[in-house]
Amino acid sequence: MPLPFALIGFWPLVQLMACIAIVLRLVTFRRGHSRHRHGIAWAAWLVIVACTTTAVKLICGIRPPPGPWEALLTVAIAILVVFHRGNLAHLLRTPRAWFAWIWRRDTW
Numbered sequence: 001m002p003l004p005f006a007l008i009g010f011w012p013l014v015q016l017m018a019c020i021a022i023v024l025r026l027v028t029f030r031r032g033h034s035r036h037r038h039g040i041a042w043a044a045w046l047v048i049v050a051c052t053t054t055a056v057k058l059i060c061g062i063r064p065p066p067g068p069w070e071a072l073l074t075v076a077i078a079i080l081v082v083f084h085r086g087n088l089a090h091l092l093r094t095p096r097a098w099f100a101w102i103w104r105r106d107t108w
Contacts, residue, residue, distance in 0.1 A: 028086065
């Protein structure tokens with residue numbers, strides 16, 4: 001029988017709060033005048049479903065409690081999503097821009 005959520009520990013609570021922050025930030029994203037991208041919308045939907053599923057499983061005690069690395073990785077993703085104001089296209093574009101900048105450098 002799984003343990004109730006209150007008896008599991010600190011790291012599930014950290015991961016639960018991070019998942020809730022990710023879901024709320026992605027759900028409340030306002031596109032404004034930018035164009036709609038179907039691939040990014042599906043990616044955002046998958047992230048929302050994954051985080052919601054994780055949160056529900058943590059609350060119900062269905063999945064084993066996360067370790068510190070898993071919880072901290074979820075917190076890092078939550079910080080990135082909140083920092084980019086829920087714009088998943090901007091979040092996914094940033095590493096490509098960094099790599100393009102590195103490859104364009106002539107100082108190698």
